[in-house]
Amino acid sequence: MTSPGECNCDGPGLLALDQAVARAVALCRPVTDTDDAPLATAAGRISAAPLVAPEPMPRFDHAAMDGYALRGEDLGGSGPWPLPVTGLAAAGGAAPAANSGPHALRILTGAPVPAGLDRVVMQEDCTAGDGMVTIRRDPGPGANIRRAGEDARAGQILFPAGRRIDAVAVALAAIAGRPVLPVVRRTRVGVMTFGDELVAPGAPPGPAAIHDSNRPMLLAALARPDVAAADLGALPDDQAIITAAITDAAGRFDLIVSTGGASVGDRDHLKPAFLAAGGTIEGWRVAMKPGKPVMFGRIGGAVFLGLPGNPVAALLGLRLFGTAMIRRLQGRPAEPPPVMAAAGFTHGRRAGRTEFLPARLSCQPGRQPAVVTTGGSGAARLVPLVAATGFAVIPAAQDTVAPGDPVGWLPFADTDLSGDPS
Ligand SMILES: Nc1nc2c(c(=O)[nH]1)N[C@H]1C(S)=C(S)[C@@H](COP(=O)(O)OP(=O)(O)OC[C@H]3O[C@@H](n4cnc5c(N)ncnc54)[C@H](O)[C@@H]3O)O[C@H]1N2
Numbered sequence: 417m418t419s420p421g422e423c424n425c426d427g428p429g430l431l432a433l434d435q436a437v438a439r440a441v442a443l444c445r446p447v448t449d450t451d452d453a454p455l456a457t458a459a460g461r462i463s464a465a466p467l468v469a470p471e472p473m474p475r476f477d478h479a480a481m482d483g484y485a486l487r488g489e490d491l492g493g494s495g496p497w498p499l500p501v502t503g504l505a506a507a508g509g510a511a512p513a514a515n516s517g518p519h520a521l522r523i524l525t526g527a528p529v530p531a532g533l534d535r536v537v538m539q540e541d542c543t544a545g546d547g548m549v550t551i552r553r554d555p556g557p558g559a560n561i562r563r564a565g566e567d568a569r570a571g572q573i574l575f576p577a578g579r580r581i582d583a584v585a586v587a588l589a590a591i592a593g594r595p596v597l598p599v600v601r602r603t604r605v606g607v608m609t610f611g612d613e614l615v616a617p618g619a620p621p622g623p624a625a626i627h628d629s630n631r632p633m634l635l636a637a638l639a640r641p642d643v644a645a646a647d648l649g650a651l652p653d654d655q656a657i658i659t660a661a662i663t664d665a666a667g668r669f670d671l672i673v674s675t676g677g678a679s680v681g682d683r684d685h686l687k688p689a690f691l692a693a694g695g696t697i698e699g700w701r702v703a704m705k706p707g708k709p710v711m712f713g714r715i716g717g718a719v720f721l722g723l724p725g726n727p728v729a730a731l732l733g734l735r736l737f738g739t740a741m742i743r744r745l746q747g748r749p750a751e752p753p754p755v756m757a758a759a760g761f762t763h764g765r766r767a768g769r770t771e772f773l774p775a776r777l778s779c780q781p782g783r784q785p786a787v788v789t790t791g792g793s794g795a796a797r798l799v800p801l802v803a804a805t806g807f808a809v810i811p812a813a814q815d816t817v818a819p820g821d822p823v824g825w826l827p828f829a830d831t832d833l834s835g836d837p838s
């Protein structure tokens with residue numbers, strides 16, 4: 417028997433990947449604390465409120481070209497049309513007084529167009545001299561005038577809460593006159609690794625030791641303006657020490673991420689240590705390859721993500737679970753599922769678990785993009801990731817993959833797209 421959300425894909429008791437991610441995300445409550453971010457340091461933070469246009473954008477009708485502003489009614493019959501030039505309007509200058517007779521106003525790009533003038537003729541279509549301008553071509557009503565409010569009306573939402581602040585959002589805030597934006601407080605993530613075999617880079621490893629690569633790797637992956645990641649160190653395979661470390665971290669972080677000790681070996685202490693610290697396990701073992709022994713749960717006010725020790729499994733687990741959990745903690749909508757593309761590789765496998773292979777997108781002129789693998793699979797092999805920019809995603813139900821078969825494409829970085837039209 418399997419319970420809801422479980423599958424028998426690779427032995428009993430594995431959670432189906434999508435349901436496992438949804439379950440982990442459901443544990444996360446959006447953080448409501450906010451900070452004020454000056455525009456100079458706002459990039460990469462998450463907006464805590466919609467940005468509303470305080471005024472129409474643009475604020476006033478203005479010239480889109482250097483040339484001459486005039487009224488269509490002053491262009492009688494067929495051209496060319498000579499008109500007296502009655503003044504100059506430049507960007508930043510006050511609009512000249514209205515003039516009732518037939519005339520043209522010399523106007524420069526960005527200058528307000530006085531009421532009544534209904535078109536701007538670009539200067540390439542004019543001949544000017546001696547206080548006169550001859551219009552050789554009428555561009556028609558409204559030409560070369562950017563109308564007030566044509567980009568946004570006053571009160572319009574320019575971007576919603578939950579948007580990652582990028583160059584476009586900074587530009588919109590600035591043009592709306594806002595020097596500071598409310599942003600979601602940085603998501604506090606603590607990273608710890610477990611393993612008696614781990615020594616820090618720089619320290620000489622004993623015969624059975626390895627350098628701890630997961631902690632610097634995960635901290636590097638979390639080095640983002642919207643996240644405050646803290647290094648909680650490498651801990652020995654000692655249940656009491658792990659319990660104490662988890663207990664201490666629970667009150668200080670929104671999300672605690674660990675690697676190692678998640679499987680079933682005699683020294684895999686994560687589950688008992690987590691339970692002893694007062695945590696509740698909400699999921700363990702997922703139908704994915706690599707990364708099957710992933711565990712997640714709640715402890716105090718924090719959520720916990722226990723990733724496997726194998727480095728590729730740890731990186732992938734952070735990308736799939738950590739990214740989705742952080743999005744929810746930040747009040748952001750879920751990322752859409754991976755886009756599908758044609759496989760540019762062959763891969764023998766058995767259906768059951770969703771499989772992830774280091775890959776990149778190959779874009780050849782005139783052809784659809786293909787996903788190509790970059791040197792093999794393996795939960796512990798970091799080197800194939802060097803040439804990769806993401807993972808090929810082989811659906812759980814698929815067995816051997818042949819070139820042209822549909823596979824998913826999961827870039828390493830959160831795409832910043834959302835599943836919502838907002
Ligand atoms: N009988 C079974 N054995 C294993 C299973 C299973 O289902 N039944 N699952 C395997 C899978 S899949 C994985 S993944 C690993 C994950 O187990 P753990 O999370 O307990 O990880 P460890 O055993 O601690 O480490 C696995 C591997 O990764 C190396 N490692 C650990 N931490 C780091 C680090 N910080 N930096 C670099 N490398 C690290 C560690 O030395 C091991 O080689 O379990 C399988 N076994």
Ligand code: MOO
Pocket residue numbers: 704705706707708709724726729795796
């Ligand atoms: O799931 Mo494990 O990460 O394959 O080695």
